[in-house]
Amino acid sequence: MKNYLWILASILVLVCSCHQGQADDSHHLPFASPESVGMDPGRLALIDFVVQRGLERDSMPGAVVLVGYQGKVVFLKAYGDRQVQPEKVAMTTDTVFDLASLTKPVATATSIMQLVEQSKIQLSDPVAKYIPEFAVNGKxxxxxxxxxxxxxxxxxxxxxxxxxxxxxxxxxxxxxxxLYYEPGTRFAYTDVGFILLGDIVKRVTGQSVHEYSQKHIYQPLGMTETGYIPALELRKRAATTQQREGRWMQGEVHDPRAYKLDGVAGHAGLFSTAEDLAIYAQTLLNQGSSGEKKLLKPATVDLMTRGYQVVDIKRGLGWDVLSRYSSNRGDLFSSRAFGHGGFTGTSLWIDPAQDLFVIFLSNRVHPDGKGSVNSLAGRIGTIAAAAISPIAVQQSTSEVSSSDSLNVLTGIDVLQAEQFKSLKGLRVGLITNHTGLTRDGKSTVQILNDAPEVNLKTLFSPEHGFAGKLDVSKIGDSTDQKTGLKIFSLYGKTRTPTPESLQDLDVLVFDIQDVGARFYTYISTMGNAMRAAKQQGIRFVVLDRPNPINGVDFAGPVLDEGSQSFVGYHRIPVRHGMTAGELARMFNTEMKIGADLQVIAMQNWKREMYYDETGLTWVNPSPNMRSLNEAILYPGVGLLETTNLSVGRGTDTPFEWIGAPWLDGMRLARELNRSGLPGVRFVPVQFIPASSKFANETCGGVNFIVTDRRRFQSVKTGLEIACHLRELYPAGWDTKSYHRLLGNQSVFDAILAGKSVSQIQALFQQDLAEFGFRRAKYLLY
Incomplete structure (x- = not known):
């Protein structure tokens, strides 16, 4: 058996290095043997067995399989025939295939996303804005x-x-x-919707989706064998499908509606080869770039391919994000994988977490339309994912490499390294607290006070005071004992710097550690201070700091217009995935503050980092935010604290549990564990808060154990808790103040109505996607 596998491996290497029928390799991906990139050639060779079984069962007349890993093609092989009637023609790796519904993401959705990037289209726009004739019959x-x-x-x-x-x-x-059903109430896969999206491309650009995609997608990427209505040379290499009007379709679109639309439609009509599709797939893995060519911005690729809750399933923007490749070993693709299939027997699946893509192209409808390849394509994907060695998987999916960690410099560190050039000769007011520290633990106050040519004149403190120890409703002004400087409280009689406090200043500097949740008030203090600086005609400088719970993930309902407050400063989701400096840029533009803003950016910080990966010392940002674990839990658990629940204030572990005298922790924990929330388990507990809500009372409750922070979804968890509380304690759980931090009326109403979390999440997915595009403009890292 071992000798047999070695023979298969040798054949595989030969196939990969000497693939047949390549028309033009100038733009194609490089080839590599599987073992050279850490893949198991013996496992990959099992693809031969699986495809051969499919051929024997007449699942399709032939197929081409391509596997790409770490930027290289590690497997490319043709099987069977691309035509069996009227005569047999062997399949070759350069065969051109009718991609059918792969047209939707590869042509139409990609075109739409480019236009969204250019602000020519907005996701929340009604279709009727571009197609006025569509605004009939309730549409x-x-x-x-x-x-x-x-x-x-x-x-x-x-x-x-x-x-x-x-x-x-x-x-x-x-x-x-x-209307077929009420929009937004269900998922119903539709070709009609993508025909309309193709029409929107034409209305906006003056070019059909064929002309636009050819000019702006395939030509720039060097995909010379991809497009609608293939030329004669490509038609000769096309896989034959079925008969129409007394002829065999070869290089002619199979879909009958696309055919009636002259071969060009948003839902079908695209043709391509495996190697051309590989260029596209690798471009998405490269976050939208292919060499010097930019297809999409990295943030756009993320927004296009992340999962959005659509009633009871998840979808990307044009993509399927539900893993279909599984085996008895369970799913081998990561939760970040996305892909799509086509009616003619085609599929493309891409997994950014493993730097892997799998292309399966067949003409399963030839000759009689009876072939079936869905399960076959799934098994091939499983084999490809299983061929990645554990070491390679660990390297490709590691959180942050050791060379990146422990080297982060915050804004104050960078300012100091630049010898304070941004503040030289200026009279400075500093908004800070105990979290304003350099990498080596020195106070920003002391650093600026001692800096030559920097005149630090005044200090300002946010909620919880200058030392970060107060948990009261109002804080008065005070004096810093070390420098003798006046400290103006921005959490007392006023929450905005007064003209008098700014009268002798040239610049206002902000240096406070945020925790990544909308209702954490330090960012509101920053926004208010920016307005005051603008009104007084002085500069505003943000010394940036990490988002401690990473700068990639954003989640939860977006704040309703008109619901702005000190705990909801701007229309952002509950978890925003931004740094203070990035938020300042957003506030300044979107809220039309117009301050003279400068952000001193960090060095060596990467968006995927959690705080423990930065090498910076954790300092409790506020009295009840005592660990990174609590910060990770806070966006979801914190939503609940305006209700008649204890969130652990007055105990040693706030935000790591909830409870109340009226709550049965065992019952709630059982229901939450049954919900299947990723990355977290729930343990029934009893606790007695020493202060705050339910002081000195025994509370039944639930302790949250985060088992995998990369999979854990804090806001979804908070919403799931709310739904179970509503179901189990409709009279006991007092919801009248729940909306205060939630800030989204439709979500609040849905919770009260007993809707499921999937239904609730679907309500804000469009706003969340739109926020992603808004957010992308202001990102610094």
């Missing part, structure tokens, strides 16, 4: 986002009879369609 409020995620209320396919009178008449009949 006036359907949005671009809803079309991308298949929840726009449209029928999956309208009658083929609607296409019999030519493309113009066909489109008019699509505009006039009646």
């Amino acid at each position: 006036q409020d359907i949005t671009v986002y809803q079309l991308l995620t298949h929840q726009g209320g449209l029928i999956p396919d309208n009658s083929i009879k609607d296409y019999q009178d030519g493309p113009d008449k066909a489109m008019q009949r699509i505009y006039e369609l009646k």
Whole structure:
């Protein structure tokens, strides 16, 4: 058996290095043997067995399989025939395939996302903004986002009879369609929605989705064998599908509606080869870049391919983000994987966490439309993922490499290294507290006070005071004992610097550690101070610090317009995934503050870092934020503290548990553990707060054990707790103040109505996606 595997491995290496029929390799990905990149060639060789079984069962006449890993093609092979009628023609690796519904993400969604990047389209825009004729029969409020995620209320396919009178008449009949269901209330995969998205591309750019994608996607990437309506040379290499009008379709779109639309549509019609598709897949793995060519910005790739809750499933923007590749060993693709399939027998699956993609292309509809390849493609994906060695997986999915960690310099460190050039000769007011420290633990106050040519004149403190120890409703002004400087409280009679406190200043500097949640008030203090600085005509400088719970993830409902407050300063989600400096940039533009703003950026900080990966010393940002673990829990658990629950204030571990005298912890823990929330377990407990809510009373409760912080979703967990509390204690759990921090009326109403977490999450996914695009403009790292 071992000798057999070695023979297969040798054949595989030969296939990978001497693939057949390559038309033009100038833009194609490089090839590598599997073992050279840490893959098991013996496991990959099992693809031969799986595909051969498919051929024997007439699942398809032939196929091409390509596996890409770490930027290289490690497997490329053709199997069977690309045509068996009217005569046999062998499959080759350069065969051109009708991609069918792979058109949706690769052509249409990518085009839409480019236009969103350019602010020519917004996800929340109604479709009728671009296609006025569509605003009939109750369809006036359907949005671009809803079309991308298949929840726009449209029928999956309208009658083929609607296409019999030519493309113009066909489109008019699509505009006039009646609603199939209430938009936003269910997922219904629809070709019609993507036909409309293709039409939006044409309305916005003046080019069909064929012309636009060719010019802005395939040509820049060097994908010379990809496009609608393939040229004669490519048609000759195309896999034959079925018969139409007395001829075999070869290089002619199989989808009947796309055919009636002259071969160009948003839902189908794209043709490509395995190696061309590999260029596209690798570009997405490269965060939107291929060499010097930029297809999309990294933030756009993330937004396009992350999962958005659509009623009871998750979808990307044009992509399927549900893992379909599984085996008896369980899912081998990561939770970040995304992909799509096509009716003709095609699929593309991409896993950024493992730097892996798998392409399966077949013409399973040839000759009689009876072939079936879904499970076959799934098994191939499982084999490819299983071929990655444990060491390679660990390297590709590690949180932060050792060379990146322990080297982060915050804004004050950078300012000091630059010899305070941004503040030289200026009279400075400093907004800070005990968290304002250099990397080596020295106070920002002392550093600026001792800096030559920097005139530190005044200090300002936020909630919890200058030393960060107070947990009271108002704090008065005071004096710093070490420097003798006046400390103006921004959590007392006023929460905004007064003109009198700023009268002798040239610049206002902000240096406070945030925790990454919308309702943590330090960012509100920053926003108020920016307004005051603008009004007084002085500069505002932010000494940036890490988001301690990482700068990648953002989650939760976006604050409703009109609900702004000191615990909800701007229309951002509960977990914002931004640093203070980035938020300052957002506030300054979106809230039209217009301050003379400068952000002193950090060095060596990467967005995926948690605070323990920075090498910086943890200092409790506030009296009840006593560990990184509590900060990770805070966005979800903190939402609950305005209700009649204890969130652990008055105990040694605030935000690591909740409870109340009326709560049965065993019952709640059992229900929460059954919910299947990722990365967390729930343990029933009893505790007695020494102060705060329910002081000296025994509380039944639940302790939160984060088992995997990369998978843990704090806001979803908080919403799940709220749903169970509403179900188990409809009279005992007092919700009247829950909305104060939640800040989203539709979500609040849904919780009171007993909706599921999936239904609740679906309510804010469009706003969350739109926030992602807003956010991308202000990111510094």
